[in-house]
Amino acid sequence: xxxxxxxxxxxxxxxxxxxxxxxxxxxxxxxxxxxxxxxxxxxxxxxxxxxxxxxxxxxxxxxxxxxxxxxxxxxxxxxxxxxxxxxxxxxxxxxxxxxxxxxxxxxxxxxxxxxxxxxxxxxxxxxxxxxxxxxxxxxxxxxxxxxxxxxxxxxxxxxxxxxxxxxxxxxxxxxxxxxxxxxxxxxxxxxxxxxxxxxxxxxxxxxxxxxxxxxxxxxxxxxxxxxxxxxxxxxxxxxxxxxxxxxxxxxxxxxxxxxxxxxxxxxxxxxxxxxxxxxxxxxxxxxxxxxxxxxxxxxxxxxxxxxxxxxxxxxxxxxxxxxxxxxxxxxxxxxxxxxxxxxxxxxxxxxxxxxxxxxxxxxxxxxxxxxxxxxx
Amino acid sequence: xxxxxxxxxxxxxxxxxxxxxxxxxxxxxxxxxxxxxxxxxxxxxxxxxxxxxxxxxxxxxxxxxxxxxxxxxxxxxxxxxxxxxxxxxxxxxxxxxxxxxxxxxxxxxxxxxxxxxxxxxxxxxxxxxxxxxxxxxxxxxxxxxxxxxxxxxxxxxxxxxxxxxxxxxxxxxxxxxxxxxxxxxxxxxxxxxxxxxxxxxxxxxxxxxxxxxxxxxxxxxxxxxxxxxxxxxxxxxxxxxxxxxxxxxxxxxxxxxxxxxxxxxxxxxxxxxxxxxxxxxxxxxxxxxxxxxxxxxxxxxxxxxxxxxxxxxxxxx
Numbered sequence: 001x002x003x004x005x006x007x008x009x010x011x012x013x014x015x016x017x018x019x020x021x022x023x024x025x026x027x028x029x030x031x032x033x034x035x036x037x038x039x040x041x042x043x044x045x046x047x048x049x050x051x052x053x054x055x056x057x058x059x060x061x062x063x064x065x066x067x068x069x070x071x072x073x074x075x076x077x078x079x080x081x082x083x084x085x086x087x088x089x090x091x092x093x094x095x096x097x098x099x100x101x102x103x104x105x106x107x108x109x110x111x112x113x114x115x116x117x118x119x120x121x122x123x124x125x126x127x128x129x130x131x132x133x134x135x136x137x138x139x140x141x142x143x144x145x146x147x148x149x150x151x152x153x154x155x156x157x158x159x160x161x162x163x164x165x166x167x168x169x170x171x172x173x174x175x176x177x178x179x180x181x182x183x184x185x186x187x188x189x190x191x192x193x194x195x196x197x198x199x200x201x202x203x204x205x206x207x208x209x210x211x212x213x214x215x216x217x218x219x220x221x222x223x224x225x226x227x228x229x230x231x232x233x234x235x236x237x238x239x240x241x242x243x244x245x246x247x248x249x250x251x252x253x254x255x256x257x258x259x260x261x262x263x264x265x266x267x268x269x270x271x272x273x274x275x276x277x278x279x280x281x282x283x284x285x286x287x288x289x290x291x292x293x294x295x296x297x298x299x300x301x302x303x304x305x306x307x308x309x310x311x312x313x314x315x316x317x318x319x320x321x322x323x324x325x326x327x328x329x330x331x332x333x334x335x336x337x338x339x340x341x342x343x344x345x346x347x348x349x350x351x352x353x354x355x356x357x358x359x360x361x362x363x364x365x366x367x368x369x370x371x372x373x374x375x376x
Numbered sequence: 377x378x379x380x381x382x383x384x385x386x387x388x389x390x391x392x393x394x395x396x397x398x399x400x401x402x403x404x405x406x407x408x409x410x411x412x413x414x415x416x417x418x419x420x421x422x423x424x425x426x427x428x429x430x431x432x433x434x435x436x437x438x439x440x441x442x443x444x445x446x447x448x449x450x451x452x453x454x455x456x457x458x459x460x461x462x463x464x465x466x467x468x469x470x471x472x473x474x475x476x477x478x479x480x481x482x483x484x485x486x487x488x489x490x491x492x493x494x495x496x497x498x499x500x501x502x503x504x505x506x507x508x509x510x511x512x513x514x515x516x517x518x519x520x521x522x523x524x525x526x527x528x529x530x531x532x533x534x535x536x537x538x539x540x541x542x543x544x545x546x547x548x549x550x551x552x553x554x555x556x557x558x559x560x561x562x563x564x565x566x567x568x569x570x571x572x573x574x575x576x577x578x579x580x581x582x583x584x585x586x587x588x589x590x591x592x593x594x595x596x597x598x599x600x601x602x603x604x605x606x607x608x609x610x611x612x613x614x615x616x617x618x619x620x621x622x623x624x625x626x627x628x629x630x631x632x633x634x635x636x637x638x639x640x641x642x643x644x645x646x647x648x649x650x651x652x653x654x655x656x657x658x659x660x661x662x663x664x665x666x667x668x669x670x671x672x673x674x675x676x677x678x679x680x681x682x683x684x685x686x687x688x689x690x691x692x693x
């Protein structure tokens with residue numbers, strides 16, 4: 001010990017300054033790293049970032065588009081966060097999102113024009129959630145009852161979902177495909193009364209539904225008896241078992257709930273700006289971006305909302321870069337870098353580093369941490 | 377099915393399977409040390425772009441391969457640092473690598489005044505042997521009609537298999553993946569072994585990526601490798617963490633990716649199966665295999681490293 005230049009030790013309580021400061025630093029660090037790559041390829045990173053800021057927030061229409069991009073990310077972010085809190089590694093948000101869109105648009109097309117708009121919108125969003133939960137169940141049931149590792153199954157289900165959507169639109173004359181679009185296949189528009197009304201350029205009320213659903217998840221996990229039991233399972237399934245909590249059932253429910261949230265995002269996207277099962281508008285990696293949102297938000301279900309707006313802003317700014325000759329992929333690179341630094345930040349949130357010759361409060365500060373695999 | 381069609385399918389399976397062998401064997405070495413790296417897709421893409429760029433600039437295939445290997449290893453070092461030194465969640469860290477690598481590769485392919493995208497490679501891997509030896513029925517094209525990286529992939533798989541199960545280093549590696557605390561007590565440096573094998577995994581993934589951009593589809597495009605990096609992660613499980621089996625698993629998946637062309641050649645009714653449905657096949661296969669092969673305690677018997685994806689806290693042993 002005495003030879004070490006610094007000592008790493010777990011923090012006891014984490015102050016809000018650290019909780020806020022570390023993610024902010026992560027984002028800044030990512031911008032610096034991406035800036036280096038931009039600089040090396042001969043562009044001025046400051047100009048690029050200014051252009052992005054302007055595209056995302058510079059005009060009312062830009063703000064509207066940013067919030068449109070953020071809406072599904074709030075929900076895929078919640079989907080990832082509630083699963084990861086429980087150490088359920090659902091990385092199938094992408095596929096659950098697509099299945100949500102498939103079921104939601106299918107139900108909307110099947111029901112047609114008959115119902116009042118309000119009822120219709122509720123049905124479509126719920127259908128999206130059911131679609132996502134069903135898709136998650138394919139991985140959740142083997143995980144809970146057979147012990148099958150969910151990382152690989154959820155991952156593979158993403159690609160199957162994508163192929164399924166492509167099959168419905170490009171590979172068959174399914175009810176999802178627009179029979180009038182003969183030149184190039186595209187999705188059949190859902191009935192007008194299933195569309196959420198626009199109120200600020202193309203922005204629909206979907207943003208409020210997404211925020212309300214996120215707040216509901218926060219309440220459910222953070223403030224209810226059920227949520228308390230869930231958090232115990234997430235901290236230690238041994239403890240939960242001793243406390244008489246049905247661990248398998250809790251894991252199954254959370255897994256399905258996570259799938260449902262990704263599915264809500266799909267339903268909301270179809271009922272909102274997209275209006276059809278359109279592979280080109282839906283295959284954007286929104287499920288994976290949800291994982292970045294969840295990680296940067298420290299799995300905090302309310303912090304997800306502002307973080308999703310930040311990620312939505314980046315997504316929205318991407319296409320504007322082409323006009324100044326910078327690849328759209330700059331955004332993916334930035335988001336990947338943000339996730340790398342956010343993951344590294346997890347370490348600095350949970351640990352602190354001090355020099356061995358400065359030993360503050362030697363005894364009182366020792367925090368016993370046993371088998372802490374994944375801080376909640 | 378006639379002979380030539382079968383032959384074409386097998387040859388295509390070898391072609392499409394070769395990058396999967398590199399990436400899968402690499403990931404096996406990484407996972408055997410107890411580290412799960414989900415960033416294979418990112419490392420392969422970085423290898424693909426780095427290899428393509430080096431060959432495009434110099435016209436030299438060897439330099440392309442070297443740079444691809446270095447680039448893959450360099451990207452994996454981020455995961456090594458995060459998961460071994462900082463001991464954060466390996467799953468999220470690996471995904472971060474996948475996203476960052478995907479973005480960076482696409483960015484590098486399109487950035488600058490004279491971007492790579494759309495350009496053909498200045499050199500391409502060609503079959504090593506020419507002449508009458510390749511015309512021997514059956515064995516000719518299969519054994520002697522391949523490029524050097526195909527032979528290298530066989531050597532890598534055989535070498536990794538020997539290394540894992542017949543050398544002292546391999547024994548230490550497996551010990552670290554099973555029970556790092558005991559391995560450390562026996563004098564093994566857990567961190568060093570893990571770092572080395574995460575980097576080895578990255579290097580091989582980079583090489584696999586370069587096989588796409590320098591042999592299979594030697595024109596730079598945004599998404600040159602499909603989902604190969606993700607498939608490789610599934611193949612590790614299908615081959616139950618054994619490099620020898622990885623060869624067969626990779627060729628099986630190579631054939632599955634090829635199946636839509638094969639069916640088209642067969643004519644009706646086979647050619648009527650939509651390609652979008654067939655695109656699901658490898659992934660459906662992987663899920664079924666996962667559920668059948670690795671559920672419950674079976675994963676242990678198959679060879680899943682006991683300490684996989686669990687951070688190792690030396691101070692808290």
